[in-house]
Amino acid sequence: MEISARNVLKGKVKDVNPGAVNTEVVIELSNGVEIVSIITKDSAERLGLTDGKAVYAVVKASDVMVATD
Amino acid sequence: MEISARNVLKGKVKDVNPGAVNTEVVIELSNGVEIVSIITKDSAERLGLTDGKAVYAVVKASDVMVATD
Amino acid sequence: MEISARNVLKGKVKDVNPGAVNTEVVIELSNGVEIVSIITKDSAERLGLTDGKAVYAVVKASDVMVATD
Amino acid sequence: MEISARNVLKGKVKDVNPGAVNTEVVIELSNGVEIVSIITKDSAERLGLTDGKAVYAVVKASDVMVATD
Amino acid sequence: MEISARNVLKGKVKDVNPGAVNTEVVIELSNGVEIVSIITKDSAERLGLTDGKAVYAVVKASDVMVATD
Amino acid sequence: MEISARNVLKGKVKDVNPGAVNTEVVIELSNGVEIVSIITKDSAERLGLTDGKAVYAVVKASDVMVATD
Numbered sequence: 001m002e003i004s005a006r007n008v009l010k011g012k013v014k015d016v017n018p019g020a021v022n023t024e025v026v027i028e029l030s031n032g033v034e035i036v037s038i039i040t041k042d043s044a045e046r047l048g049l050t051d052g053k054a055v056y057a058v059v060k061a062s063d064v065m066v067a068t069d
Numbered sequence: 070m071e072i073s074a075r076n077v078l079k080g081k082v083k084d085v086n087p088g089a090v091n092t093e094v095v096i097e098l099s100n101g102v103e104i105v106s107i108i109t110k111d112s113a114e115r116l117g118l119t120d121g122k123a124v125y126a127v128v129k130a131s132d133v134m135v136a137t138d
Numbered sequence: 139m140e141i142s143a144r145n146v147l148k149g150k151v152k153d154v155n156p157g158a159v160n161t162e163v164v165i166e167l168s169n170g171v172e173i174v175s176i177i178t179k180d181s182a183e184r185l186g187l188t189d190g191k192a193v194y195a196v197v198k199a200s201d202v203m204v205a206t207d
Numbered sequence: 208m209e210i211s212a213r214n215v216l217k218g219k220v221k222d223v224n225p226g227a228v229n230t231e232v233v234i235e236l237s238n239g240v241e242i243v244s245i246i247t248k249d250s251a252e253r254l255g256l257t258d259g260k261a262v263y264a265v266v267k268a269s270d271v272m273v274a275t276d
Numbered sequence: 277m278e279i280s281a282r283n284v285l286k287g288k289v290k291d292v293n294p295g296a297v298n299t300e301v302v303i304e305l306s307n308g309v310e311i312v313s314i315i316t317k318d319s320a321e322r323l324g325l326t327d328g329k330a331v332y333a334v335v336k337a338s339d340v341m342v343a344t345d
Numbered sequence: 346m347e348i349s350a351r352n353v354l355k356g357k358v359k360d361v362n363p364g365a366v367n368t369e370v371v372i373e374l375s376n377g378v379e380i381v382s383i384i385t386k387d388s389a390e391r392l393g394l395t396d397g398k399a400v401y402a403v404v405k406a407s408d409v410m411v412a413t414d
Contacts, residue, residue: 001140005181006178023366027133033078033099033100038366040231062405063129064106065128065348065405067346068116068346071346073343129341131198134198136139136142155297175268175269176268176297176316177272185275194275200245205254206261206262206278211313211315211316211323212410228365250280254278268316311404325411332413334410344400
């Protein structure tokens with residue numbers, strides 16, 4: 001599957017913290033940078049997200065804000 | 070200013086493509102990875118985004134999806 | 139690729155309207171219902187979206203609001 | 208009330224799963240297709256969402272991604 | 277229509293700036309505070325948005341970030 | 346830090362309701378209008394959000410819908 005979202009960043013799961021409805025997933029990109037994701041608990045289970053698993057962080061361009069110091 | 074968005078990734082502007090209402094901004098993270106952002110043209114001008122400028126890509130955790138191969 | 143977004147709805151492209159930065163894509167689901175998408179022009183071109191092409195409309199659960207009459 | 212969101216899809220509630228802050232709502236569209244929504248628990252209660260209730264799934268065009276096989 | 281989005285703020289249209297695909301709408305809340313919206317051009321036309329028109333700014337709770345100085 | 350998000354509304358925290366993964370924050374704008382935010386529990390703790398604290402509600406223009414009666 002190829003998706004319209006412009007940003008598909010390679011990484012691996014570093015941490016998975018399940019809540020009642022949502023689960024927090026910490027993804028470590030290849031360069032050591034961490035990116036945090038909140039997805040539904042069902043999706044986390046469906047994707048079989050466990051520590052070390054190779055994943056992509058997928059982000060739409062319109063969901064990326066820009067900030068300056 | 071500190072913000073609730075969990076992901077604040079350091080980088081610099083690599084490209085700025087203005088449209089009528091929105092502008093596309095390509096940000097190069099420190100590791101060479103590129104992340105693409107769409108913001109309003111007014112915001113791009115207000116922030117003075119030009120090639121090479123140091124910026125942050127800011128993304129809410131709930132806007133980060135996870136994908137597997 | 140499998141994605142955390144909960145909603146992956148099968149359909150086909152009914153219309154593609156490109157702007158300067160963004161493109162509007164109308165997707166007809168199998169039941170005749172239409173769903174409208176705005177993606178970047180680059181993504182529309184990269185995916186080769188043309189009338190009749192088989193696609194999926196992908197929507198995160200947190201982006202689906204509920205309304206009542 | 209009429210809203211700018213382009214997608215207003217008719218359906219009925221098929222399932223409601225409340226968490227601490229958010230509630231997951233499964234909506235069955237007229238054609239049997241299911242769409243999953245995460246809204247705040249307060250909103251789910253305010254709207255009186257129970258199984259079988261007629262509702263609309265409301266989605267902004269910019270929140271609809273497009274994927275191809 | 278009642279909607280799950282938690283924030284429905286009363287105001288009136290102060291400015292409408294159409295682009296090719298999207299339109300920028302400036303809404304003045306009752307207290308003089310301005311809130312800016314980007315919607316599709318089609319939606320702006322469908323809603324008949326013109327200066328002075330009474331409208332609501334509708335925002336999901338998960339789309340509101342919090343910042344501190 | 347200056348951010349591309351067009352809407353940065355001054356207010357103070359009126360209520361904080363933590364869940365397992367997400368926290369609901371009610372912000373009272375200077376005019377008495379309330380705006381509700383859902384952020385991650387970690388962010389709420391990192392920002393030290395307690396009743397009465399001065400904060401900003403930050404919202405992207407593309408996350409503001411427009412509705413009419």
